Amino acid sequence: MSHLKSREAILFGAILCLLFVVATRFPAFVAPGTLVAVFTDTSPLMILAMGQMAVILTRCIDLSVAANLALTGMVCAMINVAAPDLPVAVILAVSLAMGAMLGAINGILVWKLSIPPIVVTLGTMTIFRGIIFLLTEGKWINAHEMSPQFTGFPRADVLGMPVLGWIAVLVSVVMLVVMARTTLGRSIYAVGGNPHAAVYTGIDVGKTQFAAFVISGMLAGLTGYLWVARYSVAYVDIAGGFELDVVAACVIGGVSIAGGAGTVVGTLLGALFLGVVKNALPVVDISPFWQLAISGAAIIIAVAFNAQSGRSKGRVILKSAEHAQ
Amino acid sequence: MTYQASEQSDDPVLSLDSITKIFPGVKALDGVVLHLYAGEVTALIGENGAGKSTVVKTLTGIYQPDGGRIMLDGQPVQFPTPQDAADAGVTAIHQETVLFDELTVAENVYIGHAPKNRFGLIDTKAMHAKTTEILNSIGAPIDAGVKLKDLGIASRHLVAIARALSVEARVVIMDEPTAALSQTEIEELYELVDTLKAQGKAILFISHKFDEIFRIADRYTVFRDGQFVGAGKMSDVKEAELVQMMVGRAVDQLFPKRHAEIGDEVLKVVGYSHPTEFEDINFTLRRGEILGFYGLVGAGRSEFMQSLIGITRPSKGAVRIDDKVRVIRSPADAIKAGIVYVPEDRGKQGAILDMPIFQNVTLPSLHKTSRDGFIRLAEEFALAREYTERLDLRAASLDTNVGALSGGNQQKVVIAKWLATQPRVIILDEPTKGIDIGSKAAVHDFMSELAAQGLSVIMVSSEIPEILGMSDRVIVMREGRMAVELQGDDLSPETLVRHAVGIQAQGDAA
Structure with a gap:
């Protein structure tokens, strides 16, 4: 636990350093208004990373989040075009339910058919994008076709921050409680930490993984509506490749790809780190190549960190194995 | 010799x-x-x-x-x-x-x-x-x-x-x-x-x-x-x-078997069979009794135990607890029915090393310390403290990750975890494998205490002195079947080995 806490401190320090360096060249970047804007811009990544974290903790991975986002977002936009007067609350409910359903498809395939999660979600990722194309024949839904209340909701200002940012805060708080204080959260950690031991304690490993996929899907669906409304456009390829940013945020935040280790706070910091890199570097005229290189380096450093903690774990196992001879 | x-x-x-x-x-x-x-x-x-x-x-x-x-x-x-x-x-x-x-x-x-x-x-x-x-x-x-x-x-x-x-x-x-x-x-x-x-x-x-x-x-x-x-x-x-x-050796004094009051029948297993691993296992277990399972490695003892607690499905057979038929389809069912299994391999099947002690201890009993899926931390901690103290577990704090503990202490965490479910029957698979002599005696002492408190214990062991020293009765398994059930004067190292390897008694063993 202690090394995870220190990892979060290091990540927090890295974000502060980054902000400090940028501030020396472009002081306006650290003005409260700009920071709120950066936070809001990073919100979709944070929301998706919360779901992905739950999935990775159970030793799975969900590559279909961005495709789920695009499909659910498109369906929300089409509903809005067909029925412009439908309240936003209904749209939110639809996005959550539909996202959860798509996540449940992943979960069922992993749980009942024991297909490796990377294969399942690689497949559903392509299928979801394909369904968008079938629904729209490749046509876009643009801002003028959407109702003002539909596009206005995530941008509405509440206490100095857009609703989108507040939703990210809300999702984070809910996930904090779920992971730390519910039996589901405890099962998620147990399944990833030691699936064999989890089975003996009466935890259904497949069912827990299913639940994690549903959470991930639900949050991807929610982000789908928010994304489409915020950018006021829906088409087949929105958020293309974004699933990799989401996985990167988790890994940088200290979630172990081997499962069982990782925290909500770490994941949030991982997402924020990527968000700051993405927003700050263009301001100080650093080329897009360096942005990618810095994100990439951060991922490798983070994984090296994880491998290091994994290695000490390996030693413990070896010792007991040797002992048992 | x-x-x-x-x-x-x-x-x-x-x-x-x-x-x-x-x-x-x-x-x-x-x-x-x-x-x-x-x-x-x-x-x-x-x-x-x-x-x-x-x-x-x-x-x-x-x-x-x-x-x-x-x-x-x-x-x-x-x-x-x-x-x-x-x-x-x-x-x-x-x-x-x-x-x-x-x-x-x-x-x-x-x-x-x-x-x-x-x-x-x-x-x-x-x-x-x-x-x-x-x-x-x-x-x-x-x-x-x-x-x-x-x-x-x-x-x-x-x-x-x-x-x-x-x-x-x-x-x-x-x-x-x-x-x-x-x-x-x-x-x-x-x-x-x-x-x-x-x-x-x-x-x-x-x-x-x-x-x-x-x-x-x-x-x-x-x-x-x-x-x-x-x-x-x-x-x-x-x-x-x-x-x-x-x-050939004398059973030494490592085994402080206390005389427990042996009470009513708690568990009855009838005709338990599996297509490939074991066949026709029948036995009863009474309150306060320690039943030993002896056999060579690969005789099907652990496989049977894992089926008994719902990890694998038997092809036929029934389990009765307190004379009521219980259907056990999953480990969760077994825990509910009051049968728990402490596996042989601590690292792999026992503890979750990346989790703190208290979370490991309460994992199978979380339903007791939570309401509607929400965990009550104070109750959880109290439960973990009660059982770790009963086992005299020494750790800086219950927040310590189990991975940081010594092998003996990890074993205690695993046992505390199962006792916290308040079972009727506890199955210990090779409870002292790979631990030093001192810790062995402590485990044996503790096992006797559990029996004295009215728990029924099944002990799977490949160590003859342990089997002879601790068990009230012994079942020997060979190639997936019960070779013999022994107690009292019939229990001797020679008979155990003879039944385990499958050779006939040839008059008196010289």
């Missing part, structure tokens, strides 16, 4: 001279002696944990001895790596043969030492020719170009043997080679052993089965608890003498 000085005139090819091997807390080998002779089969005999596997690993360069010498042709040698042992002509066919499904027979035989052509590339033609030659020499009609996955188990075994012979072997070690074979395949293996003998190879044959030892071995060496007990020629020894050498 007579050491019969070997009277042979010829000198051994390979000898272990007072070899000692120490693991933390355990002396796996304590000055053992072993001689292997050209053209002869030497059987190495001993209970589980006698040090047989450690000897194999020492001979093949996987372990380095902490004392003593390995002598090859009378000269001291060292095998710092497995390659050095192979170069010296010592080769082993292991219990679980390590082969590669997607490679051909020839590639499997020569992997790691394939013949090269003058460009330094693998000489496929030579490799196939040599493989065919070796396979012919052991009378195995297998095509060297076939992929391994297309072969049956027996043929795979022959490939493993061919691989062992591909390194110009002088000494061949066979570690329980017949464990996975059918009767006809075993006969073929015997013929193969005869062929190898005729070629002048020295063979070390490790087996539990007395019939095959008497069938093919020329000499025997017996180990017990890592110590040399005796050696000699098979023609000079009887089964009963070997059994006595294997087990």
